[in-house]
Amino acid sequence: MTSTAAAAHMEVMSEERNTSDVQKRDAQLEEVARRAGVRAERGRRFAELTSLRVGGAIDWLFVPETEEQAAAVVGALEETGIAWRVLGAGSNVLADDREHRYVVVSTREVKGKAEFDGERVSVSAGFSLPRLCVEAARQGLSGIEGLGGIPGTVGGALWMNAGAYGHEIGQVVETVRVAREGKIVEVPGGEVKWDYRHTSFKEGELLLGCTLRLKRDDPEKIKGRMEEAKQKRFATQPHGARSAGCFFKNPPGSGLSTGKMIDEMGMKGEKRGGAVVSPVHANFIVTEGEDARASDAYALAEEIRERFRREHGVELEYEVELWGADGEFKDEGGRTKDEGDTDEK
């Protein structure tokens, strides 16, 4: 065989091996989903499942409907060694435009009901946070009314310690239910570190639900405070737009608002492809049009960070999660921002 023929032969062999590896993995995943009684979907895209409405194809999407199913399915995935990630409402995620070859476990259908018992409420990860806030107010339970307008799931709020208008979810958590080795484990809220938009939960930990301990108050007063927070949000943040909330954290401990500072840098309305710095709140990047790409939002975000660094000497930290198809967030050509820069030079 000539060396060219040998190389071609090797390539065919490796393709065959890859095809059979993929088939084996697919068969394994079908079996995992079947055993746990969990719906598995192919051919979905992050563009359908995230609020920014951008992002590439998802190899496998698992959609459990109960906490038990969710715990069992990730336990089984761990045994197979196949990588997985959890997606809630997708309201704080920017996933890159490439094909993501890991399993996405959606908690959207792990909803159940909010179970009220005195000052406590137990709720599953996929339950809508705004709905929980409304139900708590109706029950005369205070502590989360500031969070009423955050368009995510309870699981997502727990994961990142969501907060607004003086309330953070971590302040009222009694226990969190976490999936460990296929089982549901209760972790006391006091054992979790609840920082600013960050917790001590780790990648690979699936949050299944929680029990919150709230305080009795007059339902009308709670509703009033919730309405006030809603009005403030309505007046100062974009609504109905395709966004992921604030894109960057505020500089820690500074009392400064990143949004205000980006605004003062004159960047409202700045565009990269289908991504725009919101004219309403400058810490929101919104996407527009059918052709918007995750790489547009990322390019715009990196441009903001670059100018922020130059003008304020501060490194902005992402508040949204960046999901790369193979770990690192890249554009469709497979380049990171830095590699992209080198190409342009």
Ligand code: EPU
């Ligand atoms: N401001 C401007 N221009 C802007 C944006 C804000 O001048 O483009 C001014 C406002 O007028 C106000 C000040 O900056 O005087 C602070 O603005 P805001 O009340 O919106 O607060 P923020 O610090 O920008 C934080 C959270 C929001 C949360 C609000 C209300 C972060 C990164 N952001 O925003 O959370 O809703 O407080 O509590 O912590 C999110 O987590 O996704 C999010 C949006």
